[in-house]
Amino acid sequence: MNDYLYDVARRLVAFDTVSAKSDRDAMEYIAGELAPQGFKTALQPVELFGVSQANLVAWVGPPRADGLIISGHVDVVPFDGQPGWERDPLKLEVVDGRIYGRGTTDMKGFIAECLDAARTLDSARLKRPLVFVFTASEEVGCQGAHLVAPALKQILGETPVPGLAWIGEPTSWGVSHAHKSIVSFGVTVRGIGGHSGAPARGVNAIAVMARVIETIGRYQRELAARRPAEYAEIFPDAPHDVLNFGTVHGGIALNMIAEECKLRISYRTLPDADPLDVYREIGHRLEALDGHDYAGREHRAKIETALMNVVPPLDSPRGTALEAALFDVTGAKTSGGALYATDGGWFTGSGITSLICGPGDLEQAHQPNEFVRRDAFERGTAMITKVVERLCCAG
Ligand SMILES: [Zn+2]
Secondary structure (H helix, E strand, O other): OOHHHHHHHHHHHHOOOEOOOOOHHHHHHHHHHHHHHOOEEEEEEEEEOOEEEEEEEEEEOOOOOOOEEEEEEOOEOOOOOOOOOOOOOOOOEEEOOEEEOOOHHHHHHHHHHHHHHHHOOOHHHOOOOEEEEEEOOOOOOOHHHHHHHHHHHHHHOOOOOOOEEEEOOOOOOOEEEEEOOEEEEEEEEEOEOOEOOOHHHOEOHHHHHHHHHHHHHHHHHHHHHOOOHHHOOOOOOOOOOEEEEEEEEEOOOOOEOOOEEEEEEEEEOOOOOOOHHHHHHHHHHHHOOOOOOOOOOOOOOEEEEEEEEEEOOEEOOOOOHHHHHHHHHHOOOOEEEEOOOOOHHHHHOOOOEEEEOOOOOOOOOOOOOOEEEHHHHHHHHHHHHHHHHHHHHOO
């Protein structure tokens, strides 16, 4: 057993970095491990959810072009109130072939491997820079990456921003070069309240929301019918835009006309279109909607939409040097699409081509009793070392 690797993983899991909490202690710990290895480190302070957080950029090697970014998010999804936990989510536990703890798969395990690889790196051999980018609040819309990606040029100073990024999200060491966008928005229906004995004097927001849901549902079916051939293989589960009704809340009491109803929706679009096209189309269709309820014709409800968050899609070009190196070290023969969005969507906007490849298993991500397989975890350090050797030291 590699003591340092396990020690770092244990320390990382112990920091409670649920997305809405501060990740600063964890980031300072990581920076403190990398600085003695010759890395320059910069914490980018970011205010998210009213909490002071930080992204961390750490880099080493000569200020040449064609370096490599290796990236991961430090936040984790919540565990408080999640049914099914039989262990302490913040305590790393190794049992048989599994390492348990929140974030072991998604994705502190990979970050531990990064630090382990950095510890044995001979930085004098680097011909091109190695840049670690560790982000905040990925699980709630890739908020940290949205802020750090455009700031990299300034943070890195004389070191050119690398054009390639390896993001160690859970893929069971498969390789993904694409994912859909994710967009979330809310719909609020405002009716007119009153006594349920005289329904025609008001307008029931829940009843009008039913029309809203029907309208959006029909559009969802249209979206599923558009299946561009090029995405059939990359997204075999759903080679089309997908939409999910997330939550709906409305009304106060049985004998009151519901005055307000709120719906929250997220959808994911193929990388070939503007992610906001669907939102705009839904807006047009809701404008044309009948705002009456089923009780009267006198009053109409108001229907408002509000965009919540957008994460751009990823559609990285194939055949990069990073792809070849990842195929080599993982044994993967091809690259596919991920079911989730990543920080890579924001990196694209800063001219960085991202690939997703990590030790965790998607089945374990966000689950109670989250674990990473020991064999998958322990392979990581050598893989990172080899990829860095090939992209940053050779030639
Ligand atoms: Zn993740």
